[in-house]
Amino acid sequence: MARSVTILGAGLVGSLLAIILRKRGHEVTVYERRPDMRRAAIGAGRSINLAMSARGWRALDLAGLRQDMEALAIPMYGRYLHQPDGTAAFQQYGRNNEAIYSVSRGELNKKLMTLAEQNGVTIHFDQRCSRVDVSTNTLFLQQPDGTETSVQADLLFGADGAFSALRNSYVHMDRVNAAQNYLEHGYKELSIPPLADGTMQMEKNALHIWPRKNFMLIALPNTDGTFTCTLFLPFHGTPSFDKLGTKEEVTAFFREQFPDAMPLMPTLLEDFFENPTSSLITTYIQPWHYQDKSALIGDAAHAIVPFYGQGMNAGFEDCSILAGLMDTYGDDWATILEKYDESRKPNGDAVARLALLNFVEMRDKVADPAFLQRKKIEKELGRRYPEQFISVYEMVSFSHIPYNTALRCIEAQDRLLGQIMTDGDFFANADDAGYTGKLDQWMNEYHKAVQQLEFENEA
C-alpha cells in the first residue's frame, strides 16, 4: 500500500530518498528551507566538493544516476602529501587502483532534485520547518511572508541536516538521548585557480594534504580546473584562527607552513577574510524513529566531521539500507523503521568515531615514516592474503562492510601490524619460510578475531 511520504530537506539525502520512495509508488512531498538552487545564484562560482566512494555509488545506482555523475567525477587514487620543506609524495589508497571521487555538491544536488521532480516528487522551496509535533506528525512551516502553516504528515523523514527540526523535536521528548560535540578546530575554504590556459596547478587525480600535526590544509580537484582548499585549524591557541587577524599574519603563516601552496593561491587574502570560519559538529541521537510515523536520516540522524569523506556516503547508505528493508518488509513500516534504527544506529555512531579518528590520521600520522611503512605492509598483506586482510581504510571507502565492523577492526589491525613492525624488516624477511609460517599464524589469529567481531555485529 502506497503511503503519502513527507520529507524535510531537499539536500543530497532528502532528494535521493525521495527518488527511491517515488520509484516504489509512494506519493512524495519535500519541504526545503532554502530557495531552489537551480534558479537562485547560491554559491555561484564556489563549488564545494565531496568525496564519493563505494557506499555513495551504490545508492546512486538505486536512483539510476551513476553514469551521469561518473562523467562529472574526478577520481582521486591516493593522497598527495605536501611537506613543510616543499617536497611532496603520493600515497595510493587501494591495492587495486581504487579511487574516491571528487564530486561537486551543487551539481549532484541539482541532478537529484531534477530527477526527483521528473519522477513525480513535489518539492516546495523556501519552507522552513520550525518544529514537528511528533505524536501527531504535524509540521510547522514558516513561510517567506513570516506566517506559519501546518502540514499533517502520514510518514515523515527528517533529512534536514545537522540542525534538523525533526531531530530537535525528538530531543524534547521523554527518554530521548542526544549529544552534540563541536571540534576545537574550525575550517575555512580557499581556492587554487587553474593557469591562464586552463592547466591545473597540481596533480589532478589526488587528494592533496598538507599535514601539520594539529592542523592541516587539504585540496580537492574540480572539473573547472580549480582546487577547493580547506584549512582546518584550532579556533584558539597557537597557531589558530584567533592569531590570524591581519593580512601580514596570514601571509607569514602560509609562507611558513604551506610554501608550495601559497604561490598557487593568488586570492588567498581575499578568500581568507571574505569566507566564513565555520565550526564542525558531531551529533548523536537515540532513537532515530518514532513508531511507524517518522525517522531521521543522513546528517539529521548522525552529523559527522568530514575527515573520512563519509558524510554523504553514510547518508546515501542509510537510503540503501532503507530500500533493502522495504524489499524485505513491504508495507510494514513499523518494522521497517524499527529495523532501520536498530541496524543503522550502531553504524552511525561508528562512522562518527571513524571520522574523528581520521582527522588525527590526516593531519598528523600520514606524515610519519612509520605510517607510510605500515601502509606499504598493509598493501602487501592484502595481496598475499586477499581473503583475510583488508585495511580499515579500504573497508570504509571501497567496501560495504558495516562501519561498526570497520571501527572494531582497528584494534585487531593495530595488534597485527604492531606484531609485524616490531619483528624485523618485513620486506626483507617476507619470503623467508620461517617468517611466512609465523605470518600465516598471526594472520589466522587476526582473521579469527575479525570473524568474531562480525559475528558479534550480526548478533
Place this chain on the structure above:
Amino acid sequence: MARSVTILGAGLVGSLLAIILRKRGHEVTVYERRPDMRRAAIGAGRSINLAMSARGWRALDLAGLRQDMEALAIPMYGRYLHQPDGTAAFQQYGRNNEAIYSVSRGELNKKLMTLAEQNGVTIHFDQRCSRVDVSTNTLFLQQPDGTETSVQADLLFGADGAFSALRNSYVHMDRVNAAQNYLEHGYKELSIPPLADGTMQMEKNALHIWPRKNFMLIALPNTDGTFTCTLFLPFHGTPSFDKLGTKEEVTAFFREQFPDAMPLMPTLLEDFFENPTSSLITTYIQPWHYQDKSALIGDAAHAIVPFYGQGMNAGFEDCSILAGLMDTYGDDWATILEKYDESRKPNGDAVARLALLNFVEMRDKVADPAFLQRKKIEKELGRRYPEQFISVYEMVSFSHIPYNTALRCIEAQDRLLGQIMTDGDFFANADDAGYTGKLDQWMNEYHKAVQQLEFENEA
C-alpha cells in the same frame, strides 16, 4: 555597582540565589513557570523529600535559614538495609555520627521564596519562559492568557531545571557542546503511613533501602510520620514497569521482593496505578555562561540522577561558589562568570558521574557482605588515620572537598582497600606490629596519590 538580576525559576536554587544576590544589594526579579505553591494546592498531601548534606547546609547558612530548616529536618545516620528474606541491618554513614537530613522539598522551597520576598526580591508566577535570545539577553515569557511578552535582562541566571529554557537556547548556539542521557530505569513514588496513633512504622533516623541488584525500593522519613517510598525499576525487561500492568502482578512482585515493606503499604495499589512512572535524566552542557550576561546554575547546568542525594546540594554549592567569587571579584561579572564556569563545570560533571555510580552501589553492592566488610575497614582507617583517610561517601556527603576530587579518589581507594582486603583478616591483624608497618606504607602511598590528585585539580 549593583546590577539588575533576572532569575529564571523560583525553585530551590533560584530562590536561594535570589536571596544571596539581594543581600548583596542587587535588584532581583524571578520568573517562575508554576503558580505560587504557597497559595495553590500543589502536591498537597504528597511530600517529596530531599537528603540535605554538608554542602546544602553551608549554602543555607548564607541565607540564614539553617536553624529554621534544622527544626524540620530528620537526621538519617545510616542505611537501613532490608533483605529479600525480611531481615534487616543498619549501616552507619559516618565515623562521627554524621547524618544526611530528610527535608521536605515543598516546605524548604516555600521558606526560601518567602525569605526572598522579605528581602525585596520580586517573584512573578505563571510565567513560562519559552526561549532566550542569548546575545541580546531577551527572555520571551508565555502569559497565562496565551500571549507572549519579552523582557530585557541585564544579568540573567537560568535556575530553571533540567529542561531549562536558557540551557535550551544555549544548545542552539554555535560551538556549544551538550548531552542528555536517560536511565533505563524509571521511578514511582509510593507511601508508608504511620500507625493510627501516629507511630512511624520503621526506624525513623535512617534511609531505608531494599537493594535487589538491578532495581530497588527506598524510603525516607517525613515529619508527619509517613515515609516516602520510591521504586526504581527498569522500564522494560524482567522485572520492569512494563511487566507490572495489573493489580495481581504488582501484588505478587511486592510480596516476593519486599515482604517486610508490603504490609506497611495499605495504599500500594492505588499509589502504584495513580502515580506517574517518571524518567531520570543526566544533562551536560558547555559552556555554562555567556559573556558577562548570563549563566546556568543548578539542574539547568547539571541535571543528575538522585542516587547520591546530591542534586539540591550541588545546586546550593553552585550558589556558595558564586558568592565566594563575588567576594573575590566584586563587580567584575565577566570574570565571576568565567571563573564560576571554569571551576564549577568539572565538579558538575563529577557529581553526575558519582550519582550514576552510586545507583549501582545502592541497588546492588550494599547487599554484598564484602561491601559491608569494606565499609567497616574504611571506618577503622578513618579512625586510625584521620588526617589521611576519608571515604568517598564521607567526602561527598560530609565535606566540601570538590566533587571532582572525590570522584578521582575512587580509584586510589579501590586500590588501597583491595590491598587490605586480599591480605588476610584486617581486624585480626590490625594490631600486629608487622601488619601496621605495612598498613602505614600503603596509607602513605594512598595519601601521596590523593595529594597528587588534589594538586592536579587545582592546577
